[in-house]
Amino acid sequence: MRSACSRQVQVALSVLVLWISALVCAPVRAQGTHTVAHMDIERNAEGLFLNVSTEFSLPGLVEDALQKGIPMTFVADAEVVRARWYWSDQIVSSVHRYMRLTYQPLTQRWRLNVSASPFDTSGLGVSVGQTYDQLPDVLGAMQRIAFWKITDSSDLDDRSSYRVHFRFQLDMSQLPRPLQIGALGRSGWNLSIARTERVPALAAP
Template structure:
């Protein structure tokens, strides 16, 4: 193989590596589920986040990171594409505070297109360690993702939820080339079926068996 042809193959290989998106690090899912009540649809999930050394080093140097949750509720249609009936988003900012040596997690549910410093935060919580802060970031409990009135009782629905490190909210110098660095591509996406509505049990009539039996306070 001539020197010129070898150089061409090397250049093509480098170009391919630059254009090929890096494989994302997918956090381990410890728990997930969807609950449906007449009032709303709720999503619960718990992830195990283990950031790479480069990500942790940036945090320790005072660079805040932003993690985004998003849930889209769809009504399934056999005759056409599924219809999105609701969307819920939440952004969590995690930052290290050198003076107190504590970690602060801030929650924003701003959907107005604000980015970075423009986000409005509704809740702040401090943690003693990075592991505890990441556990808070990677967890949602009974997160309301849709009003019950948006769902039709006789139709099937599902929730498409995702979690990712939002690189677009990083300071500009850190955004350059991040999309092709596996350590910085943290994302997971799943689909869950929304349970069908549960029919309410009729109230027992006075004098019936269920009305006279003692109550089991422990249950199953």
């Protein structure tokens, strides 16, 4: 029995290695435009809230990996910085939103889990998940972030202006180790979008 189980594990590992090797060596397909189409920062009595819309298509190698059952993790970062003429800029807050995208071959459906903290080894952790029938539907959900609180009002000074740096990218550190090595320097894995907007002071200094 143990011998049979060992052979099954070896076969499964061999298949995985072949998949990863095929992905690493696969030709790179052309990529579409990756950009932040809209970014709006709302300031109210509770703090700063970010509304952002991005436009991107999955790089060919990323989509191929997903189709083969390898999950992909994306992360959105928002950093609030206070400009100071007398000293270096001050980082007021830094928040993150993690998105884990998986494809389920048996049901041919897509699963998106969203979390405010990195996913644990199970790939879940404390997260909210939703299932989609088509890839464009799940990408649409990933491309829009609405009313995301990025800092509290207690951290803001009405007399100071701020800059908000937003970035969305594929988290390469979450890829299987062979893919991390093979993806280094390959444009077919690149997905990174960034934009900065200024938040003016509410009162004169």
